[in-house]
Amino acid sequence: MATEGSSAGYITHHLTSWCVGCSAETHQPNGLVDFGAFTIDLLFMGLLCAAAICVLGLLVRRNLSVDNPGRLQLAFEGGVEYIGDQVGQVFHGQNHFVGAMALAIFMWVATMNLIDVLPIDLIPGIAQVVGHTFGAHEVFFRAVPTAALDTPFAMALVVFVIMVYYQIRANGMSGYVKRFLTHPYGKYGAPANILTTLIDDISKPISLALRLFGNMFAGELIFALLAMLSVSAFSSLSSGIFIWPVLHFITGFVWSLFDTFIALLQAFIFAVLTIVYLGMAQQTEDH
Amino acid sequence: MVAITGSLIVQILIFLALVWFTRRFVWGPVVRVMDERKIKVSEGLAAADRGKRELNEAIADAENRMREAREQAQELLTSAQRQANETVDRARSEARAEGDRIITAAREEIDQAVVSAKAELRREVGALAVAGAERILKREIDAKAHNDIIDDLVAGIR
Numbered sequence: 464m465a466t467e468g469s470s471a472g473y474i475t476h477h478l479t480s481w482c483v484g485c486s487a488e489t490h491q492p493n494g495l496v497d498f499g500a501f502t503i504d505l506l507f508m509g510l511l512c513a514a515a516i517c518v519l520g521l522l523v524r525r526n527l528s529v530d531n532p533g534r535l536q537l538a539f540e541g542g543v544e545y546i547g548d549q550v551g552q553v554f555h556g557q558n559h560f561v562g563a564m565a566l567a568i569f570m571w572v573a574t575m576n577l578i579d580v581l582p583i584d585l586i587p588g589i590a591q592v593v594g595h596t597f598g599a600h601e602v603f604f605r606a607v608p609t610a611a612l613d614t615p616f617a618m619a620l621v622v623f624v625i626m627v628y629y630q631i632r633a634n635g636m637s638g639y640v641k642r643f644l645t646h647p648y649g650k651y652g653a654p655a656n657i658l659t660t661l662i663d664d665i666s667k668p669i670s671l672a673l674r675l676f677g678n679m680f681a682g683e684l685i686f687a688l689l690a691m692l693s694v695s696a697f698s699s700l701s702s703g704i705f706i707w708p709v710l711h712f713i714t715g716f717v718w719s720l721f722d723t724f725i726a727l728l729q730a731f732i733f734a735v736l737t738i739v740y741l742g743m744a745q746q747t748e749d750h
Numbered sequence: 751m752v753a754i755t756g757s758l759i760v761q762i763l764i765f766l767a768l769v770w771f772t773r774r775f776v777w778g779p780v781v782r783v784m785d786e787r788k789i790k791v792s793e794g795l796a797a798a799d800r801g802k803r804e805l806n807e808a809i810a811d812a813e814n815r816m817r818e819a820r821e822q823a824q825e826l827l828t829s830a831q832r833q834a835n836e837t838v839d840r841a842r843s844e845a846r847a848e849g850d851r852i853i854t855a856a857r858e859e860i861d862q863a864v865v866s867a868k869a870e871l872r873r874e875v876g877a878l879a880v881a882g883a884e885r886i887l888k889r890e891i892d893a894k895a896h897n898d899i900i901d902d903l904v905a906g907i908r
Contacts, residue, residue: 484755484756491753492753492755494753495753495754496753496754497753497754497755497756498754498755498756498759499756500753500755500756500757501755501756501757501760502755502757505757505761506757506760506761506764509761509764510764513764513767513768516768516771516772517768517771517775520771520772520775520776521775523776523779523780524775524776524779527779527780527783528783529783529786529787529790530787530790532783536780536783539776539780540780540783540784543776543777543780543781543784544784547781559773559777559778559781560773562777563769563772563773563776563777563778564769564772564773566772566776566777567765567768567769567771567772567773570772571765571768608761613755613757613758613761614761616758617758617761617762617764617765618761618765620758620762621762621765621766621769
């Protein structure tokens with residue numbers, strides 16, 4: 464490791480992205496808005512997961528059968544049916560776009576989240592070896608895209624834009640504006656109404672993104688902390704050296720189980736809340 | 751750490767592409783297959799119902815036909831028996847008539863034979879009587895003169 468020795472260094476290294484266009488010293492974007500900064504590791508892993516889903520989807524599509532569905536097809540049908548039911552309940556009818564988006568969210572987020580369960584140094588380690596053979600001095604690589612803010616917010620922003628579109632489509636532009644002016648407190652509380660409705664709307668994508676990010680970031684952080692049991696044991700040869708790796712194994716195993724659960728649950732929550740928010744958005748005011 | 755970066759834009763594009771892909775290549779085909787299966791299942795159930803009904807109808811039909819056939823057979827048997835009886839009766843009466851005819855003919859023949867035998871006998875007896883009387887009288891009898899006597903004699907043989 465480049466930042467050898469200190470446990471803080473180990474963790475910081477794990478939480479630093481391979482960023483092209485970031486400042487050379489801090490490895491962070493320059494300022495709040497920096498469209499020149501690209502976190503290659505997160506983009507790569509996100510694309511990899513999306514590609515894996517596409518391959519799986521094409522596989523299912525090629526072997527689709529009405530009479531004799533395979534296991535993979537049945538799994539997909541189960542997902543499609545469940546999401547279709549949810550969409551049907553909220554939309555009073557079928558909305559294939561929202562259904563497909565929820566399915567895409569679930570599959571993508573679940574895949575990205577489950578990378579968390581892989582050994583924490585596996586993918587960064589591979590990246591390190593590859594980077595060193597190409598002559599890079601220090602390689603940063605974060606393996607879990609959902610443990611960073613970009614990916615959750617990317618999805619949440621798309622959901623937000625569609626939410627606004629559905630609101631305007633259901634109530635018209637005037638209805639959309641009217642809702643801001645009159646919504647919770649009647650027509651004489653306009654300033655408070657604007658503030659409240661703004662918070663009401665903005666909080667949805669933010670909570671959507673931060674919930675996922677927080678859960679996955681915490682999961683990754685705990686894996687890093689558990690890994691330090693072994694790291695510190697080997698870096699300073701103390702008397703109880705054999706206890707720490709064993710403890711690391713046990714706690715790591717337990718946390719893997721729990722984190723698998725969290726990973727799938729968060730993907731599920733993101734998908735279902737997307738359906739619910741979009742369903743709320745397309746309701747008419749007098750409803 | 752918190753910043754709006756190019757990565758965000760790219761992740762949005764990746765996400766949109768994935769949503770498009772899912773809608774086009776996963777959700778659509780899977781929903782289509784499920785709908786198709788739903789239709790197929792309901793059609794299959796309807797066909798099963800129809801088949802059961804048709805089977806029942808066929809069984810009833812077969813039973814009807816069997817009963818009809820049995821009745822027909824019974825009828826045929828009865829008429830055949832009647833016909834046979836008639837045939838036998840006819841044959842018997844014909845045979846009896848034939849027998850009667852044969853017997854009658856035979857009797858007539860016998861009667862004829864008896865009549866001709868009697869005529870022969872009469873002739874021969876006449877001749878014998880004449881010859882006998884000639885011997886007794888040692889002379890010729892004029893047959894013509896005594897014809898009435900001879901005839902009486904012959905008529906006595908009966």
